[in-house]
Amino acid sequence: MLTRKQHELLCFIHDRLAESGVSPSFEEMKEALDLKSKSGVHRLISALEERGFIRRLANRARALEVVKMPDQAGKAAPTATPQIPVAANSNDIIELPLHGRIAAGTPIEALQGTESLAVPAALLGPGEHYALEVSGDSMVEEGILDGDYALIRKTDTARDGEIVVALIDNNEATLKTFRREGSMIRLDPANRNYDPQRYRPEQVVVQGRLSGLLRRY
Structure with a gap:
């Protein structure tokens, strides 16, 4: 069960990835959730990561991947959150x-x-x-x-x-x-x-x- 802020942040990250393929910045997440500091964003991201909803991608700035949504427990996130071009193989x-x-x-x-x-x-x-x-x-x-x-x-x-x-x-x-x-x-x-x-x-x-x-x- 996610808190309201955790759910709001997860949806914001998911929607931004679906729109542009790039994770939102910490400043954008802070403003979207009306938080007072980026430390609050860090805590929310850590909680979502611990619960298996998101994954941090190594060697990339502000790079997050949505693994699943609350109504998709145990399922992979939909392909609407692209990280690579459709035609590209991950080994390319x-x-x-x-x-x-x-x-x-x-x-x-x-x-x-x-x-x-x-x-x-x-x-x-x-x-x-x-x-x-x-x-x-x-x-x-x-x-x-x-x-x-x-x-x-x-x-x-x-x-x-x-x-x-x-x-x-x-x-x-x-x-x-x-x-x-x-x-x-x-x-x-x-x-x-x-x-x-x-x-x-x-x-x-x-x-x-x-x-x-x-x-x-």
């Missing part, structure tokens, strides 16, 4: 364009580079993707560390709370959480030691949303 390897390094701190030089990165298909959702090597520590509270490879789904739109690649003034790129704040665009770090960055809408071009994370040991 996909070569993604590697467009250099991107700052998870202050913006750096815009995307460039012609190398490629071999990525398991299981780490990708639907759509066209590319990879970036993360530089900096301002997204550590979302599990994104210096040296990680961010797997980015190409798009030019974003919703509040999504982690995006944002091109600033057409020459600097950064990885941040996207938010609208009045007439401005606010790019939030996930590190209490860093301040949000605010820009006019014409200064910011979204170049993709975070789809997964690859970490080498």
Whole structure:
């Protein structure tokens, strides 16, 4: 038997995965459930994981998989929560364009580079993707560390709370959480030691949303 908040969070994660194939961020979960802090989200996720309703996916930022829903005890979650493209086998390897390094701190030089990165298909959702090597520590509270490879789904739109690649003034790129704040665009770090960055809408071009994370040991 789930508590009301546990049930609400499970349904929110399930619906977001069905819609986009990407888990919601802790900030999005906090706001969706009207919680005061992310620690409450952590407790709910731990409880759902202990009861076998969700599973954390290794080596991926904010990656959760719904195993079952309350009315599906003992059954696998429906395929409406995709983690990989339908046509891809979990053992497949996909070569993604590697467009250099991107700052998870202050913006750096815009995307460039012609190398490629071999990525398991299981780490990708639907759509066209590319990879970036993360530089900096301002997204550590979302599990994104210096040296990680961010797997980015190409798009030019974003919703509040999504982690995006944002091109600033057409020459600097950064990885941040996207938010609208009045007439401005606010790019939030996930590190209490860093301040949000605010820009006019014409200064910011979204170049993709975070789809997964690859970490080498």
